[in-house]
Amino acid sequence: MTPMEFNTKLNTLTTLLHSFAYNLTKNVEDAKDLYQETAYRALFNRDKFQPDTNFKAWMFTIMKNIFINNYRKKVKSNTILDTTDNQYYLNSGSHATTNAAEGGIMLKELNLMVSALDDSIRVPFLMHFEGFKYQEIADELELPLGTVKSRIFFARKELKDKIMSNYGFHPN
Numbered sequence: 001m002t003p004m005e006f007n008t009k010l011n012t013l014t015t016l017l018h019s020f021a022y023n024l025t026k027n028v029e030d031a032k033d034l035y036q037e038t039a040y041r042a043l044f045n046r047d048k049f050q051p052d053t054n055f056k057a058w059m060f061t062i063m064k065n066i067f068i069n070n071y072r073k074k075v076k077s078n079t080i081l082d083t084t085d086n087q088y089y090l091n092s093g094s095h096a097t098t099n100a101a102e103g104g105i106m107l108k109e110l111n112l113m114v115s116a117l118d119d120s121i122r123v124p125f126l127m128h129f130e131g132f133k134y135q136e137i138a139d140e141l142e143l144p145l146g147t148v149k150s151r152i153f154f155a156r157k158e159l160k161d162k163i164m165s166n167y168g169f170h171p172n
Contacts, residue, residue, distance in 0.1 A: 001051045009055045010042060020060060024067045034070075038063040113162050117155055124148050125155035 001009075017038060021031035041062055042049075049058055114122060127137045138148045 001046075001049065003046065006043075006046050006049070010039060010059070013056055013059055016056070017059060017063060020063060021067075024064070034063060034067060037066050041066065109166075113159055113166075116162075117158060121151045121155040121158070124151045128152050 014035075017035050018031060021034040021038070022028065025031045025034055038059065042059055049055065114126070117125065124137050124141065124143075127140070128134070132140070134145055134148050134152075137143075137152075138145045141148065143151075
């Protein structure tokens with residue numbers, strides 16, 4: 001395939017590649033970058049394209065692979081490695097944030113609200129609050145994972161509603 005034919009085929013796929021890039025990234029600027037990287041790699045590796053194969057599939061595969069590689073790099077760069085003894089700082093990140101909720105609501109009142117929840121939602125909620133992962137809670141209570149997640153959601157929602165009504169906040 002001549003360079004002119006290659007460029008013509010690439011130009012006919014521009015709109016489709018931009019759309020695919022946006023579907024992957026969900027961001028206009030990132031989609032433009034992904035398209036540009038894909039076009040660069042395709043042009044750089046033009047000699048590796050087999051003339052009697054599907055050009056569109058080749059281009060989409062290049063784009064998908066670039067996206068996956070960039071995503072993996074991004075995830076890897078956000079990983080926190082803890083090398084301290086006894087892992088005191090595991091998952092601490094670079095800074096700690098404080099929770100100002102205790103200032104507005106007395107802890108005793110909050111405990112009363114939690115204890116007033118139905119056992120079916122209170123137990124999974126407290127386990128999650130204590131640091132158990134969803135799957136650990138599901139295994140311990142012998143419940144499906146989705147059930148555990150929804151019960152924790154409903155516990156949060158009920159507590160939020162109680163707090164809003166007790167302290168005069170009304171959602172719009």
